[in-house]
Amino acid sequence: MSSAVSLEQRRCLSLLFYRAVRDLKPVWMLEDMRTMLALCPDEDHSQKTYSPSEALLYAVVHDHQAYAQYLLSRFPEEALAEPGERFCCCPTPSPHLSLAVRYDRHSILGLILQVVHRLPRAAPDVREGLVQQGDGKTPLHLACEMVRPEAMLLLLGSGESPVAPDAQGLTPLDILLEQLKDCKEASRGRRQCVDTLLMFMPRLQFHMQGALRREPHRWTSALGPDTVQFLTGQRPAPLLLISMQTVLQQLSPTTFSDSLMQLPIPPSLKPAGLAHGPGPHCRDRTL
Known part of the structure; x- marks a missing residue:
């Protein structure tokens, strides 16, 4: 009997691995x-397995926080490396970050950003600019497009520029303003995104x-007259905004989440939406 595993058998094993991640099975399993797949050569005797990077993509999609934490701690550089060709659905230089934003996995996003800061030589495409291919958009642009305030807060706190333009010259704030144009009322999420972004923009x-100066009425209903006047330079920044900008500038990007939660200020003054520590999957489904 040949030791090689047929293509159909490998596909079955791969599907089982995918489903196991989806079902949040324990990390050891x-x-x-993943190791079993590595020990099963193809008919051409080549060994093909899921790399830590590809396994991390599955963990992000299915919010398996414990597995993501294990991969990032055990294989930090490999986990953030570029995935294989079979993952062609992830064309960006930083697919793990982009997927974490797209699927709103802010707990795993925080883990990824911590590893990026701890290993500055790892994943240079993730660390330097976080730029997507083609359109020049960063994960922060994506977070604005998809209204992900928690992801925005983590990205901004980790040092991503709030004024970086995409290929069309649009900043993340421009993305939000385009969404809010002619809206009668801003959704809570979009308003939270605007407020979060402004806390990291000492200079507008x-x-x-x-466009805001020429047609302020198109944004007044959604943002309110005070915010519109501030954005157009007709009103100074509110004292609370200036205070929060000053406080946030003192926090280190490497420990931003923990430092933010430990600030000796009332919770109502802290940016809303940031998870308090890792989720239950991170604590319960360990090795």
């Missing part, structure tokens, strides 16, 4: 399955400022 710099 997932690593056993965005493309649509001229």
